[in-house]
Amino acid sequence: xxxxxxxxxxxxxxxxxxxxxxxxxxxxxxxxxxxxxxxxxxxxxxxxxxxxxxxxxxxxxxxxxxxxxxxxxxxxxxxxxxxxxxxxxxxxxxxxxxxxxxxxxxxxxxxxxxxxxxxxxxxxxxxxxxxxxxxxxxxxxxxxxxxxxxxxxxxxxxxxxxxxxxxxxxxxxxxxxxxxxxxxxxxxxxxxxxxxxxxxxxxxxxxxxxxxxxxxxxxxxxxxxxxxxxxxxxxxxxxxxxxxxxxxxxxxxxxxxxxxxxxxxxxxxxxxxxxxxxxxxxxxxxxxxxxxxxxxxxxxxxxxxxxxxxxxxxxxxxxxx
Amino acid sequence: xxxxxxxxxxxxxxxxxxxxxxxxxxxxxxxxxxxxxxxxxxxxxxxxxxxxxxxxxxxxxxxxxxxxxxxxxxxxxxxxxxxxxxxxxxxxxxxxxxxxxxxxxxxxxxxxxxxxxxxxxxxxxxxxxxxxxxxxxxxxxxxxxxxxxxxxxxxxxxxxxxxxxxxxxxxxxxxxxxxxxxxxxxxxxxxxxxxxxxxxxxxxxxxxxxxxxxxxxxxxxxxxxxxxxxxxxxxxxxxxxxxxxxxxxxxxxxxxxxxxxxxxxxxxxxxxxxxxxxxxxxxxxxxxxxxxxxxxxxxxxxxxxxxxxxxxxxxxxxxxxxxxxxxxxxxxxxxxxxxxxxxxxxxxxxxxxxxxxxxxxxxxxxxxxxxxxxxxxxxxxxxxxxxxxxxxxxxxxxxxxxxxxxxxxxxxxxxxxxxxxxxxxxxxxxxxxxxxxxxxxxxxxxxxxxxxxxxxxxxxxxxxxxxxxxxxxxxxxxxxxxxxxxxxxxxxxxxxxxxxxxxxxxxxxxxxxxxxxxxxxxxxxxxxxxxxxxxxxxxxxxxxxxxxxxxxxxxxxxxxxxxxxxxxxxxxxxxxxxxxxxxxxxxxx
Numbered sequence: 001x002x003x004x005x006x007x008x009x010x011x012x013x014x015x016x017x018x019x020x021x022x023x024x025x026x027x028x029x030x031x032x033x034x035x036x037x038x039x040x041x042x043x044x045x046x047x048x049x050x051x052x053x054x055x056x057x058x059x060x061x062x063x064x065x066x067x068x069x070x071x072x073x074x075x076x077x078x079x080x081x082x083x084x085x086x087x088x089x090x091x092x093x094x095x096x097x098x099x100x101x102x103x104x105x106x107x108x109x110x111x112x113x114x115x116x117x118x119x120x121x122x123x124x125x126x127x128x129x130x131x132x133x134x135x136x137x138x139x140x141x142x143x144x145x146x147x148x149x150x151x152x153x154x155x156x157x158x159x160x161x162x163x164x165x166x167x168x169x170x171x172x173x174x175x176x177x178x179x180x181x182x183x184x185x186x187x188x189x190x191x192x193x194x195x196x197x198x199x200x201x202x203x204x205x206x207x208x209x210x211x212x213x214x215x216x217x218x219x220x221x222x223x224x225x226x227x228x229x230x231x232x233x234x235x236x237x238x239x240x241x242x243x244x245x246x247x248x249x250x251x252x253x254x255x256x257x258x259x260x261x262x263x264x265x266x267x268x269x270x271x272x273x274x275x276x277x278x279x280x281x282x283x284x285x286x287x288x289x290x291x292x293x294x295x296x297x298x299x300x301x302x303x304x305x306x307x308x309x310x311x312x313x314x315x316x317x318x319x320x321x
Numbered sequence: 322x323x324x325x326x327x328x329x330x331x332x333x334x335x336x337x338x339x340x341x342x343x344x345x346x347x348x349x350x351x352x353x354x355x356x357x358x359x360x361x362x363x364x365x366x367x368x369x370x371x372x373x374x375x376x377x378x379x380x381x382x383x384x385x386x387x388x389x390x391x392x393x394x395x396x397x398x399x400x401x402x403x404x405x406x407x408x409x410x411x412x413x414x415x416x417x418x419x420x421x422x423x424x425x426x427x428x429x430x431x432x433x434x435x436x437x438x439x440x441x442x443x444x445x446x447x448x449x450x451x452x453x454x455x456x457x458x459x460x461x462x463x464x465x466x467x468x469x470x471x472x473x474x475x476x477x478x479x480x481x482x483x484x485x486x487x488x489x490x491x492x493x494x495x496x497x498x499x500x501x502x503x504x505x506x507x508x509x510x511x512x513x514x515x516x517x518x519x520x521x522x523x524x525x526x527x528x529x530x531x532x533x534x535x536x537x538x539x540x541x542x543x544x545x546x547x548x549x550x551x552x553x554x555x556x557x558x559x560x561x562x563x564x565x566x567x568x569x570x571x572x573x574x575x576x577x578x579x580x581x582x583x584x585x586x587x588x589x590x591x592x593x594x595x596x597x598x599x600x601x602x603x604x605x606x607x608x609x610x611x612x613x614x615x616x617x618x619x620x621x622x623x624x625x626x627x628x629x630x631x632x633x634x635x636x637x638x639x640x641x642x643x644x645x646x647x648x649x650x651x652x653x654x655x656x657x658x659x660x661x662x663x664x665x666x667x668x669x670x671x672x673x674x675x676x677x678x679x680x681x682x683x684x685x686x687x688x689x690x691x692x693x694x695x696x697x698x699x700x701x702x703x704x705x706x707x708x709x710x711x712x713x714x715x716x717x718x719x720x721x722x723x724x725x726x727x728x729x730x731x732x733x734x735x736x737x738x739x740x741x742x743x744x745x746x747x748x749x750x751x752x753x754x755x756x757x758x759x760x761x762x763x764x765x766x767x768x769x770x771x772x773x774x775x776x777x778x779x780x781x782x783x784x785x786x787x788x789x790x791x792x793x794x795x796x797x798x799x800x801x802x803x804x805x806x807x808x809x810x811x812x813x814x815x816x817x818x819x820x821x822x823x824x825x826x827x828x829x830x831x832x833x834x835x836x837x838x839x840x841x842x843x844x845x846x847x848x849x850x851x852x853x854x855x856x857x858x859x860x861x862x863x864x865x866x867x868x869x870x871x872x873x874x875x876x877x878x879x880x881x882x883x884x885x886x887x888x889x890x891x892x893x894x895x896x897x898x899x900x901x902x903x904x905x906x907x908x909x910x
Contacts, residue, residue: 025868025871027875028871028872028874028875029871029874029875031875031878031879032871032874032875032877032878034878124657124800124801124802125802125804126655126801126802126803126804133653134653134655135655136655136656136657136672136802137802138670148670148698150655150672150674150696150698152653152655152674152676152694154676154692157708158674158676158692158693158694158708159694159706159708159752160655160672160674160694160695160696160706162696162698162702162703164702201863201864201866201867202863203860203863203864203867204867245838246391246392246836246837246838247835247836247837247838248387248391248832248833248836248837248838249854250836251836252853252854252857255857255860256853256857256860259860
């Protein structure tokens, strides 16, 4: 019983550790992005950016916290049903709090108005465009209003096109066509957008997409169902910490299954899933489809656990040894 | 357990082999003929597998160590007390160090070369397909000679196309009567570089003693130009010139008289710094000999070669452009060449763009540019604009320079016909105004060819360059507009990589041992699922590198490069210590 009661407490403790680490990570990313643009950043703005970013990272924090809790529960899991229910309840509550309470103090980013993708604006800068061209931008003092832009063009002949002025947005270069005053917008190459100077890892983006999906859900019942199904899937991974005699494999299996939550969400929120849903004679809300898939996966995991993995395997093994 | 390092080495080696074979299979499966021609398939597959192997070295190594310590060592059941784990793994630590060194070497030596070869293959394919399309269009227009030339260029790029294009080329050959032959001479090469004025004068003396007055005059004059203070050289040049004047052959000996005059005029033009005119004069003299079926003249051969060399300092020949068109290079270069000051006028910022930068004789600093655009801009707008189909980049001769900017090289924009006087084959077109220092198609460059090549980094990405190149260009590239952060972050990541390899191996050994298999063999299903392990390790690495990238970005912007390097190394030392502490806590029970 002691282990059953301690499990949610350990879960909350681990979540707090990862909350701190994720806040630190967001802070570093924000400060690096602000530094890249040559602008300073206040502490209040930094904190605001952390708070704004947190809801998206909630599923990641919960998954990592749950992973460490499951590792701790591998030897003594307490009363099976109660531990499962307690953990499920706390996972649900943390997910609810992370995705619904924090957005209430959300607001616009305090960086949007002053930041651009450009680095310190002394001298010239080169930022690749999506078309594969690399223009030269000679910037103003604020790194935003440009004084000289040169773009090499190949059609009809190779030559340099000069623009006397231009501006930048977080994702594009905006130039004024001297002849008719028309604006030309040229998107920067992927990976150069503000706050995203380097390529992103699928691990992070999948979990962030899942977090954003939870934040975007409206309606009380739908939200509670989605959170319940996700919590059920995550806690159902617990049984796999006992799946074999090889501890390392068990650890990695649980980690993989927790990481799969992001992938399952990604697959079932894609256009392909939407098209497949149209073929079914069911009237399911599209936004809930990924969570229903997670719930169904959770049922499978739970069945494998109940039918094939003895709960007291580790104890028996140690007694045998 | 003395066999421990050997066992770890064998398991890691097996995993490396399996990994490489998997990458080879993956490369064969993912080879895309629409991007790279089938002719390059074998090389592409080999290099792609090598690149994947280098990029996944950390994954394979840590997976191997993890598996070795987790699956292949049994718990001690002896009656003795637990033996500390560090005693068992100390020899393995040497192996980990060796593997860290191997991983770093592969990343710095093998990967950049393979990456460059892959880019070259893709470029050759694109160029060859462009030439093939051009050939079809030219054939349709009835321009058979040009069509045949385009097909030849295709074959030069992709030799495997020869069999496919043979019939088509034969048909084209039959349709045309004559095909322009490749120009360019194989005249003897004469190098005067590096000789002092005194050495040149001594050489002139030798020629005078041998009775070769043309050479004696040329060398003594050159000696005087190298060191105007050397009065002896001036006196000797004057004396030999007088001797030459007295050596005028009889008017009746028309042939000798004509040849003598041509040689004298050519030598004088060369001395006066007019190598193009001198070159055509000596060419005329050579043709004069050939037309009259006369034996080769040593003076004419020597000075034709010499003047040709000097011509190539201010113009290029068609052979240069033909080679450039079938050689892969660096694409889309644009840079600020210089800011020129003008009396009583606003300064001009001169920008130069190359569509392609192609190695010609890179060891001598000679490069070709295909597609050149030059634009000078002042406060009033565009002051001048020049375009040229080709350009040749040569290093600046020593001792030359300009007060307004550091002269590092020359961009030669005119291509001339070596057989026909005055015929400019590839003229530079001045669209607007005229640049202040644009003399006879030669434009001073403020960048070395080495710096130009490094500029291509922003189209290929800093991760494709070796650490040496990145470090060399750390200071020179940011003023040209390349993000200093992306360079510094890549440099720091490379510096930390061997530490990461070593620490990851220690942690993998610790974790593998701590969570090793107990009580018998694992079930078959577990073994089958082993394939998932490298992917999981890769996932762990992705998380680690995401955090590291973010951390490096933060430290670089808040503290600068040196401080970021020190902080990163301290952090690695902390991780190193922690990994050893974890290791020390393990034992064999």
